[in-house]
Amino acid sequence: MTSFLDVVSIVAIVAGAIFFLAGTLGLLRFPDTFTRLHALTKADNLGLGLVVFGLLPQVDGVVTGLKLVVVWLLVMLAGACASQLVARTARREERHD
């Protein structure tokens, strides 16, 4: 059972890391602000979600696990709001050009 959970952890964390890598590639390669934001939010939401999911079998208590999930939820909230603000500023600047 332990080894099965370890495999789940490894697969989930590696998948999460791939999302972060893809998000970083998108940030570097995509042509404009909106597509770059799109790439970044995928890394934040899914990448971090998978990493947290992979860490859950390894924690030593329910409270620690809950804290991890709360961290993920807070990062999603902050990331979504921040990317909205960035996108709005970018669009305003586009109109001025």
Added chain:
Amino acid sequence: MTDVLNVGLAALIVALAIWAVFARDAFAAVVGFIAYGLLLTLVWVQLQGVDVALTEAAIGGGLTGALLVGAASRLRGTEAAARAERPRTLVRVAAAALSAAVTAALAIGVLMLPDPAPTLAPQTMANIEVTGVGNPITAVLLAFRAMDTLLEAIVLVFALIGVWSLGPDLAWGGRPGLRHRADPNGILAYLARVLPPIGIIVGTYIFWVGADHPGGKFQGATIVAAMWLLAIMAGLADAPPVSRTWVRVGLAAGPLVFIAIGLMGAVTAGAFLAYPDGYAKSLIIVIELALMPTLALILALLIAGAPRRPAQP
């Protein structure tokens, strides 16, 4: 494996530091500095200094970052002129020599540290029972070296008075900064409504666990201050005029309670800031409870800045 990670982390930090120094755009340099602070947080975690890591993330990355972003956006207008201007060769050489000398002195100091490094950790752990707290950092900050913490709190009040003194005469005693306006149905206002209840609970929690685990009033106060600033920036609240009585009382309360308990120690326990036997933990909690609101107020008002609008328009 850990070594590879540590070397990678160190290389990244050095590269970011160099980039933050050499970046010509002030805003880019500030962003580099914030990332540098967050990476330093990871270093402190690696060194198992979780208390320091929390402080670095809250103060070094968050608070200082916010201050520098504000400074960079104010300097934006003068930046082109500053970039066109080149200091004379003599000044540049002197500045380079001074920086190199400071770096060399620091490097020599680090390389000449005795091995093992001198430490008071065993004495702290041997005497921690007396204080009643479980986190050695808290024991050092509020019992063994309480004087340092007291002076630190007072210095912060002085720093805030220094910031206020930069305001124009007309606005003296008025509200800091400009009134922030944001779309009341926009995403910023939404975040400023949803996040503060969570942030206040997290800040209070970090403050409370500081007795036995990493955490404490400083980190907790930074989070609470950030929540207040978020509401101010979203236009949901306004910064109070700095002449308000409750602001002044709040700023003085923490250090005053600290000093009062210190003086009480001089009478009952024979030394300034000494705690009478058996009361150490309760007195430490009283001091922390008094300092936390004061610190949150100071940190928020430091970011809010000098008064810009008269109290009575």
